[in-house]
Amino acid sequence: MPREDAVTTPDLPWIKSYPPGIPWNAKIDMLPVHHLLDDAAARAPDRHAIEFQGKAYTYAQLHECVQRFAAGLQSLGVGPGIKVGLYLPNSPHYAIAFFAVLKAGGTVVNYSPLDAGAVLAHKIADSETDIIVTLDLESLYPLMNKLLGSTRLKTLVVGNMGEVSGAPDKVQAELRSQGQLCDVAWDAQRIAFASLLDNDGLCAPVAPIDLHDTIAVLQYTGGTTGLPKxxxxxxxxxxxxxxxxxxxxxxxxxxxxxRETFLAVLPLFHIYALTFNLLLGVRLAATLVLHARFDPAAAIRDLAEKRVTVFFGVPTMFTAINMFPGVEGNDFSSLKLSNSGGAPLPVEVHERYEALTGCKLQEGWGMTEICGVGTNTPMQRRHKIGSCGVPLPGITIRFISVDDPGKPVAYGRQGEICIAGPNVMTGYWKKPEATAEAMTPDGFLRTGDVGYMDDDGFMWIVDRIKDMILCSGYNVYPRNIEEAIYKHPSVAEVLVVGVPDAYRGEAPKAFITLKQGAPSFTLDELKGFLKDSLGKHEMVQALEFRVSLPKTAVGKLSRKELQDEEKRRVASSA
Incomplete structure (x- = not known):
């Protein structure tokens, strides 16, 4: 944890950008996470908490399900120190299981349905997970069932989409006809989700929670350098x-x-959605319109018809909405907040979305290690397009030299972003050395992001340190190149990675998808387009068109997969 005096520096450039009534040093409420639901159910028992596939759960109903599921988990031995994995898509199962694990005294471990088997096995062993909640879907159950016999995993709790929908039999029949369901051989190791709800909901008391030290969630990082932590x-x-x-x-x-309605399409197992959709939504007693996955047509329909007021997304989602045929014919007037996070938002996408919806699109920055919370623009302030906003209340940001981490960098100059605040993780699980390496001597977390802060305290992300390309001795940031390429009228999405270059050491290569019906272009034509935007050391030296670009579980573009592809290509040619 950062030292207490690490977050009390009075000379903070972002203070001037805070609106009246929102002090930076406001009291930060801290409580057991499951109390967020307890409080919302007490305040608004009859308000819809979740709407999903034709079925609505009020806050009172959701709270009762959580109570019952917590009691069911306790019957399986869940309590303090016990890890329960959630291997789920967006469905009411996730919200019920998440709060129930915490109410039972256990710790949630999030598992991504996009993870490979080896990564899932690593997380099970590393986190010491003995119980996992999942569904009977072909995309989930077979892989986890295999791990039931080859890892320390002891129990699978298996639900189905029908039981949380408005038409259980119809939903299950459709999924079976599409080949998406698995048959489950029920036994002592494979238990039905519904069976854990079949009780009186009387949970046994658990040990008092230490807000600073009791782990609520083990959230694994993306594993861009080795296995996830x-x-x-x-x-x-x-x-x-x-x-x-x-x-x-x-x-x-x-x-x-x-009074709010959230469109919740980001995957809840990801920290961005967990904090800003589930926890923030419940804290506000909002209605969560939950989608199992992001489908542009379905998202646009619900944004308009369900009078959604809040939509948190990632750049690829806003791009898809912008480009959807006929999107202009929808009424988005209910929207009061749209927010993009997870990756930098191209300026062109930003401006098009605001013009389309009439809603201000804010940008924020966060990461797993800080609960997804870092910077954003207060709703009452003008947003600077391209910036990720100002530090949230209670957060202090500083910068250190990329080349000499022991050297501080003044606000206004580029450096590695370092952050302190009550939202910063307690450390990496069973990795004290990695925890120590991630912290500065005065208790700030080194983020690995490169950026700077302007005179108004707005932060601008330049790139990830590990994504930097070293061209002829110069540090080149792919993000700068991508922003320039996004201005080309034919470009839908772009990623830039460094590839070996005999002369420069490394050179930028652009991977591009084109807008529907847009004309292609050559590398020389692209260079001509970019000549006024990029320096010679930044200029793209290779170009490849793709039908689609790789994306992470949360839907943001994934540079790592392209980097890995290029490494394999070079190794093969050698």
Whole structure:
């Protein structure tokens, strides 16, 4: 944890950009995470908490399901120190299981349905997970069932989509006809989700929760350098992050308690969605219109018809909405907040979305290790397009030299972003050396992101340190090149990676998808287009068109896969 005096520096350039009534040093509420649901159910028992495939759960109903599932988990031995994995798509199962694990005294471990078998096995062993909640889907069950016999995993709790929908039999029949269902051989190791709800909901008391040290969630990082590491997010970390988000987004024309409707299409197993859709939504007693996956047509329909007020997404989602045929004919007037995170948002996408919807599109920055909470623009302030906003209440940001981490960098100059605040993780699970390497001597977390802060305290991300390309001795940031390429009228999406170059050491290569019906172009034509935007050392030296670009589980473009492809290509040619 950062030292207490690490977050009390009075000379903070972003203070001037805070609106009246939102002090940077406001009290940050910290509480056991499951109390967020307890409080919402007490305040708004009859309000819809979740709407999913024709079925609605009120806050009272969701709370009762959580109570019952927690009691069911306790019958399986769940309590303090016990890890329960959630291997689920977006469905009510996730919300029920998440809060129930915490109420039972256990720790949630999130598992991505996109993970390979080896990564899942690593997480099971590393986190010491003995119970996993999943569904009977062909995309989930077979792989996890295999791990039931080859890892320490002891129990699978298996649900189905029908039981949380408005038409259970119809939904299950459709999934079976499409070949998406698996038959489950029920036994002592394979237990039905519904069976854990079949009780009176009387949970046994659990040990008192230490807000700073009791781990609520083990959230594994993306594993861009080796196997994923588990970030230990305490109850205090997560509830603080939620409190910081509420203070940033509420007040005046901001979000109001009991009056918002969220479109929740980001995957809840990802920290961005966990904090800003599930936890923030429940904290505000909002209605979560939950989608199992992002489909542009379905998202656009619900944005308009369900009068959604809040939409958190990633750049690829806003790009897809912008480009969807006939999108202009929809009424988006109910939207009061749209927010993009997870990756930098191209300026062209930003401007098109705001013109299309009439809703201000904000940008934020966060990461797993800080509960997804770092910077954003207060709703009452003008957003600077391309910036990721100002630090949220209680957060301090500093910069250090990329080349000499022991050397501080002044605000206004580029450096590695370092952050301190009550939302910063307690450390990496079972990795004290990695934890120590990630922290500065005065208790700030080194993020690995390169950026700078302007005179108004707005932060601008340049790139990831590990994504930098070293061209003829110069540090070249792919993000700068991508922004320039996005201005080309034919470009839909682009990623730039470094490839070996005999003369320069490394050179930028652009991977591009084209807009529907847009004309292609040559490398020389692209260079001509970019000549006024990029320096000679930054100029693209290779070009490849793709039908689609790789994406992460949350839907943001994934540079790592292309980097790995290029490494394999070079190794093969050698």
């Amino acid at each position: 588990g970030a230990m997010l305490s109850h205090g970390n997560l509830s603080a992050g939620c409190s910081q988000a509420v203070q940033n987004l509420s007040g005046g024309t901001g979000l109001q308690d009991g």
